[in-house]
Amino acid sequence: MSELVERGAAEIARDVNAKRVSAREIADAALARADAVDERVGAYLRVLYDIARETATRVDERVARGEKLPLAGVPFAVKDNMCLNGTRTTCASRILERWTAPYTATAVQRMLDAGCVPIGKSNLDEFAMGSSCENSALGVTRNPYDLGRVPGGSSGGSAAAVAAREAAIGMGSDTGGSIREPAAFCNLVGLKPTYGRVSRYGLIAFASSLDQIGPLARSVEDAALAYDAMAGHDPMDSTSIASEVEPTATALRNDLRGLRIGIVREFPLDPLGAEMKSAYEQAYRDLEALGASLVEVCLPTAEYGLATYYLIAPAECSANLARFDGVRYGSNVDAGDVGTMYERTRAAGFGPEVKRRILIGTYALSSGYYDAYYVRAQKARTLVARDFAKAFTSCDLIASPATSCPPFALGAKSDPYSMYLMDYYTIPMSLAGVPALSVPCGWAREGGRTLPLGLQLVAPHFAEALLLGAAHAYEGATKHAGTYAPSLVAASGVES
Amino acid sequence: MSAYEAVVGIECHVELKTRTKMFCGCTNAFGAEPNTQVCPVCLALPGALPVPNRVAIAQTLRAGVAFGADIPAFSKFDRKNYFYPDMPKNYQISQYDMPLVVGGEVRYWLEDGTTGSCPLERIHLEEDTGKSTHAGSGDGRIAGSAYSLVDFNRAGVPLMECVSAPALHGAAEAVAFLASLRRTLLELGVSDVKMEEGSLRCDANVSVRLVGTSQLGTKAEIKNMNSFRSVHRAIESEIDRQIALLEKGERVIQETRGWDEIHGVTHPMRSKEEAHDYRYFPDPDLVPLEISASDVERMRAELPELPWQRFERYTGRYDLGAKQATQLIDNPSLARYFDRVVELSRNPQQSTNFVLGELSRLANDTGTPVADSSIAPEALCELIALVEGKTINSKIAKELVERMWAGEGSPRAIVEREGLAQTSDPAAVDKIVEDVLARNADVVADYRNGKTSVAGYLVGQVMKASRGKADPQLVAELVKKRLGAS
Amino acid sequence: MGERIDVRYVAKLARIELTDDEVVRFGAQLGALLEHVNALGELDVASVPATAQVVESRNVARDDEPRPSLDREIVLDEAPHRQGAFVRVPKILVE
Ligand SMILES: [Mg+2]
Numbered sequence A: 001m002s003e004l005v006e007r008g009a010a011e012i013a014r015d016v017n018a019k020r021v022s023a024r025e026i027a028d029a030a031l032a033r034a035d036a037v038d039e040r041v042g043a044y045l046r047v048l049y050d051i052a053r054e055t056a057t058r059v060d061e062r063v064a065r066g067e068k069l070p071l072a073g074v075p076f077a078v079k080d081n082m083c084l085n086g087t088r089t090t091c092a093s094r095i096l097e098r099w100t101a102p103y104t105a106t107a108v109q110r111m112l113d114a115g116c117v118p119i120g121k122s123n124l125d126e127f128a129m130g131s132s133c134e135n136s137a138l139g140v141t142r143n144p145y146d147l148g149r150v151p152g153g154s155s156g157g158s159a160a161a162v163a164a165r166e167a168a169i170g171m172g173s174d175t176g177g178s179i180r181e182p183a184a185f186c187n188l189v190g191l192k193p194t195y196g197r198v199s200r201y202g203l204i205a206f207a208s209s210l211d212q213i214g215p216l217a218r219s220v221e222d223a224a225l226a227y228d229a230m231a232g233h234d235p236m237d238s239t240s241i242a243s244e245v246e247p248t249a250t251a252l253r254n255d256l257r258g259l260r261i262g263i264v265r266e267f268p269l270d271p272l273g274a275e276m277k278s279a280y281e282q283a284y285r286d287l288e289a290l291g292a293s294l295v296e297v298c299l300p301t302a303e304y305g306l307a308t309y310y311l312i313a314p315a316e317c318s319a320n321l322a323r324f325d326g327v328r329y330g331s332n333v334d335a336g337d338v339g340t341m342y343e344r345t346r347a348a349g350f351g352p353e354v355k356r357r358i359l360i361g362t363y364a365l366s367s368g369y370y371d372a373y374y375v376r377a378q379k380a381r382t383l384v385a386r387d388f389a390k391a392f393t394s395c396d397l398i399a400s401p402a403t404s405c406p407p408f409a410l411g412a413k414s415d416p417y418s419m420y421l422m423d424y425y426t427i428p429m430s431l432a433g434v435p436a437l438s439v440p441c442g443w444a445r446e447g448g449r450t451l452p453l454g455l456q457l458v459a460p461h462f463a464e465a466l467l468l469g470a471a472h473a474y475e476g477a478t479k480h481a482g483t484y485a486p487s488l489v490a491a492s493g494v495e496s
Numbered sequence B: 001m002s003a004y005e006a007v008v009g010i011e012c013h014v015e016l017k018t019r020t021k022m023f024c025g026c027t028n029a030f031g032a033e034p035n036t037q038v039c040p041v042c043l044a045l046p047g048a049l050p051v052p053n054r055v056a057i058a059q060t061l062r063a064g065v066a067f068g069a070d071i072p073a074f075s076k077f078d079r080k081n082y083f084y085p086d087m088p089k090n091y092q093i094s095q096y097d098m099p100l101v102v103g104g105e106v107r108y109w110l111e112d113g114t115t116g117s118c119p120l121e122r123i124h125l126e127e128d129t130g131k132s133t134h135a136g137s138g139d140g141r142i143a144g145s146a147y148s149l150v151d152f153n154r155a156g157v158p159l160m161e162c163v164s165a166p167a168l169h170g171a172a173e174a175v176a177f178l179a180s181l182r183r184t185l186l187e188l189g190v191s192d193v194k195m196e197e198g199s200l201r202c203d204a205n206v207s208v209r210l211v212g213t214s215q216l217g218t219k220a221e222i223k224n225m226n227s228f229r230s231v232h233r234a235i236e237s238e239i240d241r242q243i244a245l246l247e248k249g250e251r252v253i254q255e256t257r258g259w260d261e262i263h264g265v266t267h268p269m270r271s272k273e274e275a276h277d278y279r280y281f282p283d284p285d286l287v288p289l290e291i292s293a294s295d296v297e298r299m300r301a302e303l304p305e306l307p308w309q310r311f312e313r314y315t316g317r318y319d320l321g322a323k324q325a326t327q328l329i330d331n332p333s334l335a336r337y338f339d340r341v342v343e344l345s346r347n348p349q350q351s352t353n354f355v356l357g358e359l360s361r362l363a364n365d366t367g368t369p370v371a372d373s374s375i376a377p378e379a380l381c382e383l384i385a386l387v388e389g390k391t392i393n394s395k396i397a398k399e400l401v402e403r404m405w406a407g408e409g410s411p412r413a414i415v416e417r418e419g420l421a422q423t424s425d426p427a428a429v430d431k432i433v434e435d436v437l438a439r440n441a442d443v444v445a446d447y448r449n450g451k452t453s454v455a456g457y458l459v460g461q462v463m464k465a466s467r468g469k470a471d472p473q474l475v476a477e478l479v480k481k482r483l484g485a486s
Numbered sequence C: 001m002g003e004r005i006d007v008r009y010v011a012k013l014a015r016i017e018l019t020d021d022e023v024v025r026f027g028a029q030l031g032a033l034l035e036h037v038n039a040l041g042e043l044d045v046a047s048v049p050a051t052a053q054v055v056e057s058r059n060v061a062r063d064d065e066p067r068p069s070l071d072r073e074i075v076l077d078e079a080p081h082r083q084g085a086f087v088r089v090p091k092i093l094v095e
């Protein structure tokens, strides 16, 4: 393995800008790495050899012309629910298996503008619906820390790519935890920004009022650089926030002095088991040791988050996915009349989880149930958001577990509801639209394996600088990310 | 007299005249090559998002203000869910419970000049669908077609839906309502409102009830009406059908019926979605709209004179007939011209005579609109002044209009140059009369033998001898006087 | 709350053909999810406004300025069925 693939985004950008290494060399190393390991990891649905090389060459030309690019030559993975002009963009669904996007998502374009080089389109749970990547119709992605386990989801492909050193940055999207959970499972930093901070234009919608693009990286600094590149107002997205973005990469801090960090009363650690409990207790102590004062905060409605989410997100998705009808693009099953064509196309094109969510959402919106389900969920959402607003009057940040268990074995969760529970700790933040991240916080031993855990940090709206700054201090003091690399990093190859 | 009365409500969809579509930057123009005015947004490509057109919102609000409606402080867009091949997202972005415009009324007038008003329930903003052409059925109809071809150019064009209260009594009122709505939207410049191009489409809800009762009867919704004339015929035919049913002791059932232009009847039409469960919910891709009272005030202040106001001015202050007033209102450039002439001349009657008379005839004959002709309102006023001051008579005036139209310039200059001023000097005119009578001794003899009708002929001869310049009244007087003297 | 879902009706609205097996399986799974979701009934939300979106933006709109459209060939190339300049669909049943 080339040492180049071990480098993070900050280091790569520094060196490419200084012409100590070329973007092309970095891209070739990432592509070679993908060739070497991706058959086993399955992070990418497609590796973009030509585009990567061409883009890298253009980055080198820009650098040669004297441009200073914040992410010069940084290889990144693009979750395959984001459009990149001229490439297949499938959402890991049969229904889009052969669709080529004729335009580029704004967030992806911003990464390209910042000098990033796309290595591949990464796997996900179909239409970003899932927490393990197992709902992909187009491939299996494995956790680089244990190839028998899931990488998390839905941004599992991007997480696995970054953890396996097939990219330095992964672009993910988070609707109820789809960046934070795979970040935790793959020992990465994963940030879900404030809703509206990163443009959704070109992100294939799952649930419009919740979807948010964010970075996955091996360090907080890299995540901050990527966030700074992708965030900002986009006139193509009506929900994009117009206000200035506060840069985060320049706001990284090394201590937490003066910060009050809220520990959520409703998230007790006992149910997580002894091992996780002690890991999170240690994490909270580490925050304190960095100068933070811990305070108890209440999120009384948090326990209703899951129920709220599983009405709102499916309701929105039932409409968002109506456009996949076999008329203008995508796969199609012929039939004698258009109605039957729709029904067969969608029956063949969508996997079971997508169908379940479309059905539940359709039901929640249907005549006679709308008020009891959809409207009630929207009101519950108000309460969840108020909980956070109130909590942030007594603290600056909130800390909690990112997941309720370490990465689990492929196929372990066959019941849909047990999978939905995976997002228990991350959903309330999505409902409230507040920024939240997962940062590596230690390890759990399970079945003879050492598995990564993530600490979730949450901030008020638009306080990404504070959030990433604090995560940076925690990361610097604990260095969990670096203590154990995935077995794949060893040249000898694969465990189990 | 019929024991039944009709109650009609109109729902119409009006395509707004914007440069671009409702939620994307594709051009909004009629008649482009199929599928050339499409983009990721209006084709509902994966990942595309809508951003509303500021002008379309402003136009809808302006229409609302013009109809005297309330503009709620808060409004939002909703998704209306149903599958149809020419609707790319398989939901329509529309407005459900918080439309941009609530209430208001359309004031209208009938051919005989009586005026009326129909309350509006609401006006909301939505997006149009694409256009399907049905093939294989021979007649282009959907029933029996083998397949359909879809053009998405129209998908996403801003569409304003206006819903009237069921408060129109019969076909004539319904058409008058539509005509007034159309004139108002034209005046505001927010739509071309052309039924033949589909920029105005309307459905009618028709029911009948016994005269003297107040409860509404069961309604039928009539679709497929492609002109004002077909609206009129369809409503009349439907009213007749419903009355006939009731008179036979049968019931009217609530349904959608299509108008068959050829056979002149409505026929039952099943809906396109078997289950009408539109599952409206707020569109999470769009943010709410807040409209301030001051914005509404400003829009109100900026309204032009509206067609019904103009109708009242013309028929009231200017004493025009309903037909003349309508003629002017339906020709905005002519009306502007007319208004300017009245303003300058302060003589509505003469202005009407010239503008709707000679000028309109010339415009018709030459194909040049009056407003674009070489007769400026100022020049016409000069002419009116010449007539008013009896400097010229009406015959000369007519001749002058033709010459001015041909570009000969100021009427006063022509009159002066060619000495066309009316001869009103009694002595001079009497001299001509004397000459003419002398030359027509036989006619004079006829007169004196009791054939008094020849006087007119003699007056005409005098006018001719004066080259039209003599004051006709004076001529008549003097001819009579000389004939009377024996 | 608590009704059994008429999965066939919902699937018809959602335009997804289901096998008999799927009707049974999805019916059970959705029923189970609704059990959990019914917990929302415990919340007193009578006087709580609904949140459709967490952003507080208002009046986001664009100027009425044309932007380029897509090339027709690129559009029609993606269509499962095209005929000339049109997208072709099977017959539309007037139900
Ligand atoms: Mg409508």
Ligand SMILES: [Zn+2]
Residues within 6 Å of the ligand: B021, B024, B025, B026, B037, B038, B039, B040, B041, B042, B043, B156
């Ligand atoms: Zn468009």
